[in-house]
Amino acid sequence: MDKLIDGFSLGLFIWQLIFFLLILGGLAFFWKKILGAIETRESSIKDSLQAAEEAKAQVAQLKSSNEDALRQAKEERDAILKEARELKDKIVAEAKDKANEESDRIVANAREVIKNEKNAAVAELKNQVAALSIEIAEKIVKQELSSDDKQKALADTLVDDMNLN
Amino acid sequence: MRANFLKTLIILLIGLGGNVMASDSHDHDNHGGHESSMSEEDESALRKLLVKEYINHHLEDSHDFILFSTGNRQDGDEKHVGFALPVILFDGGIKMFMSSEFEHGEKVVEKGGNYYRLYHGKIYKTDEHGTIKHDHETGDITNDMPVDLSITKNVVFIFLILLLMYFMFRGMAKSYDKGGDLMPRGAGRFLEPIIIFIRDDVAIPNIGEKKYKKFMPYLLTVFFFIWIVNLFGLTPLGVNVTNSLAVTGCLALLTFVIMIASGNKNFWMHIFWMPGVPWPMKIVLAPIELIGLVIKPFSLMIRLFANITAGHIVLMSLMGMIIYNSWYGSGLTFLLTVVLVLIELMVAALQAYIFTMLSALYFGSAVEEHEHDHEHEHSVAH
Amino acid sequence: MDGIEFIPKLVGAGLVVIGVGIGIGKIGASAMEGIARQPEATNKIQTAMLIAAALIEGIGFAALFAV
Numbered sequence: 126m127d128k129l130i131d132g133f134s135l136g137l138f139i140w141q142l143i144f145f146l147l148i149l150g151g152l153a154f155f156w157k158k159i160l161g162a163i164e165t166r167e168s169s170i171k172d173s174l175q176a177a178e179e180a181k182a183q184v185a186q187l188k189s190s191n192e193d194a195l196r197q198a199k200e201e202r203d204a205i206l207k208e209a210r211e212l213k214d215k216i217v218a219e220a221k222d223k224a225n226e227e228s229d230r231i232v233a234n235a236r237e238v239i240k241n242e243k244n245a246a247v248a249e250l251k252n253q254v255a256a257l258s259i260e261i262a263e264k265i266v267k268q269e270l271s272s273d274d275k276q277k278a279l280a281d282t283l284v285d286d287m288n289l290n
Numbered sequence: 291m292r293a294n295f296l297k298t299l300i301i302l303l304i305g306l307g308g309n310v311m312a313s314d315s316h317d318h319d320n321h322g323g324h325e326s327s328m329s330e331e332d333e334s335a336l337r338k339l340l341v342k343e344y345i346n347h348h349l350e351d352s353h354d355f356i357l358f359s360t361g362n363r364q365d366g367d368e369k370h371v372g373f374a375l376p377v378i379l380f381d382g383g384i385k386m387f388m389s390s391e392f393e394h395g396e397k398v399v400e401k402g403g404n405y406y407r408l409y410h411g412k413i414y415k416t417d418e419h420g421t422i423k424h425d426h427e428t429g430d431i432t433n434d435m436p437v438d439l440s441i442t443k444n445v446v447f448i449f450l451i452l453l454l455m456y457f458m459f460r461g462m463a464k465s466y467d468k469g470g471d472l473m474p475r476g477a478g479r480f481l482e483p484i485i486i487f488i489r490d491d492v493a494i495p496n497i498g499e500k501k502y503k504k505f506m507p508y509l510l511t512v513f514f515f516i517w518i519v520n521l522f523g524l525t526p527l528g529v530n531v532t533n534s535l536a537v538t539g540c541l542a543l544l545t546f547v548i549m550i551a552s553g554n555k556n557f558w559m560h561i562f563w564m565p566g567v568p569w570p571m572k573i574v575l576a577p578i579e580l581i582g583l584v585i586k587p588f589s590l591m592i593r594l595f596a597n598i599t600a601g602h603i604v605l606m607s608l609m610g611m612i613i614y615n616s617w618y619g620s621g622l623t624f625l626l627t628v629v630l631v632l633i634e635l636m637v638a639a640l641q642a643y644i645f646t647m648l649s650a651l652y653f654g655s656a657v658e659e660h661e662h663d664h665e666h667e668h669s670v671a672h
Numbered sequence: 673m674d675g676i677e678f679i680p681k682l683v684g685a686g687l688v689v690i691g692v693g694i695g696i697g698k699i700g701a702s703a704m705e706g707i708a709r710q711p712e713a714t715n716k717i718q719t720a721m722l723i724a725a726a727l728i729e730g731i732g733f734a735a736l737f738a739v
Contacts, residue, residue: 132350132534132535133534133535133536133539134351134438134442134534134536135437135438135439135536136378136437136438136440136442136445136536137351137442137444137445137534137536137537138438138536138537139439139542140441140445140448140449141445141448141536141537141540141541142540142543142544144445144449144452145446145448145452145511145515145540145541145544147452148452148456148511148515149507149508149511150454151456152455152456152459152507152510152511153507154463155459155460155462156459156506156507156510157476158463158466158505159459159462159463159466159474159482159485160485160489160503160506161486162463162466162472162474163472163482163486163489165635166471166472166473169472212328218341275569276494
């Protein structure tokens with residue numbers, strides 16, 4: 126121990142203290158710069174990694190959104206097609222209905238006309254028949270009514286006929 | 291990569307060779323003049339003494355910078371290759387002169403009416419003949435010692451290493467500006483992982499995410515300083531800065547001062563009035579905690595000093611065995627030395643790491659928040 | 673270091689070194705065991721091991737220098 130205390134050199138101690146404090150001051154700036162550079166680099170690496178991660182997520186999101194759009198478009202197309210088909214069916218049906226109606230109406234009209242014509246024809250026929258009948262009757266009457274008996278018998282049959290009618 | 295490895299290997303080999311070469315001069319001395327005239331016992335005693343002296347010389351600080359020596363002291367043709375360093379004495383006024391005036395302790399230097407002599411690496415105030423007075427009972431030297439603020443070998447190396455660190459980290463800091471990608475260039479590529487290691491494995495776990503930034507400059511400086519200094523200690527230059535208590539004591543003192551200065555209310559409360567124990571215990575605990583507080587930097591100082599010194603002593607002793615013992619032991623001791631140098635390389639980094647780690651631990655205890663917060667942090671960490 | 677008064681000091685230092693050796697050995701053994709059991713906690717265990725070993729080592733050195 127004595128040797129140790131003996132070996133302690135005050136001069137060396139003082140010089141070491143001075144030099145070391147000087148170098149501490151001298152290097153402080155460089156340490157700051159080196160540590161700062163290391164830190165900046167580390168944080169920039171961290172940031173780039175994070176940015177890459179984010180970009181990856183974004184791409185994934187974009188992809189999924191693209192898929193969504195595609196699916197939506199498909200759905201829309203299907204819907205449009207379906208609607209078109211429905212429309213077509215509806216139009217065809219409508220047209221059919223209309224045609225049916227028209228034809229029905231035409232037929233009805235025709236029937237009416239025919240009926241009317243028939244009625245008219247019947248009426249005319251009746252008239253003619255009546256006129257002819259009258260004519261015939263006249264002639265017959267003129268012929269028949271040459272005698273009284275015959276006139277009377279005729280009247281009777283006529284009356285019977287009328288009743289039968 | 292390969293080239294770098296080869297370079298490291300070559301530097302290592304030169305390092306070993308250099309140490310051996312430096313020791314060779316003594317070997318030469320020994321065999322040169324005395325083998326015939328001395329008995330075997332005397333010779334082995336002298337060898338032991340020389341090894342011991344050499345190790346001590348290697349471990350100690352000195353006032354001049356000797357790269358290697360040639361010749362023999364006894365024969366008077368000893369020559370030292372190196373250069374002198376300035377001596378600064380504070381003894382009733384500042385006195386400055388070159389250490390070459392001592393002529394390696396052989397001459398007495400007169401400055402301002404006082405006489406100084408370099409004796410075993412220390413400067414003493416003497417009379418004009420350079421008499422060193424010894425205490426009769428203990429054998430201690432009783433001469434006065436001036437306050438010695440000399441630029442010694444260690445001071446020069448501390449300065450050079452700090453200068454090296456300054457330019458190294460300035461270059462690294464600047465290299466981040468080039469290229470614009472915030473990547474270090476050159477040496478920074480090697481240093482950056484170490485800095486990140488200090489931040490993520492030393493500072494953040496011990497101090498905490500919130501407050502670690504304040505201490506980073508000190509922790510990084512201390513880590514790199516101790517590491518580089520320890521590595522230089524393994525080169526054949528013979529500088530062992532962390533071998534001196536003054537240096538490790540200074541570092542430990544700085545850690546202590548920073549710990550005290552950043553201690554919060556919670557920290558002081560745990561020392562003087564430990565919460566959660568009955569009051570008689572608080573009175574008992576206060577002095578224990580206070581002693582613990584002082585022991586912390588003390589153990590930091592001793593640990594670093596002792597590890598490096600012990601490592602060097604063992605290494606030098608093994609090398610001494612190569613030089614001063616018979617040839618057949620040399621192969622084994624050479625192998626042992628190589629292994630030990632590798633271990634010392636690891637210890638150099640390990641001690642720097644431990645010093646930094648413990649400093650961070652002490653800072654962490656000083657800025658620690660209340661118990662509740664601490665537990666919360668733990669649960670987050672798991 | 674000549675004279676009988678050094679013997680107790682040296683013996684004491686030797687005892688301290690033995691104690692420190694046992695202590696660090698136990699720490700190392702326990703750390704190994706812990707790492708083998710939980711390899712994912714290797715870093716934490718190593719750090720704690722180094723701190724504990726360093727503290728014991730400090731005591732050992734303090735005792736050695738008391739010689």
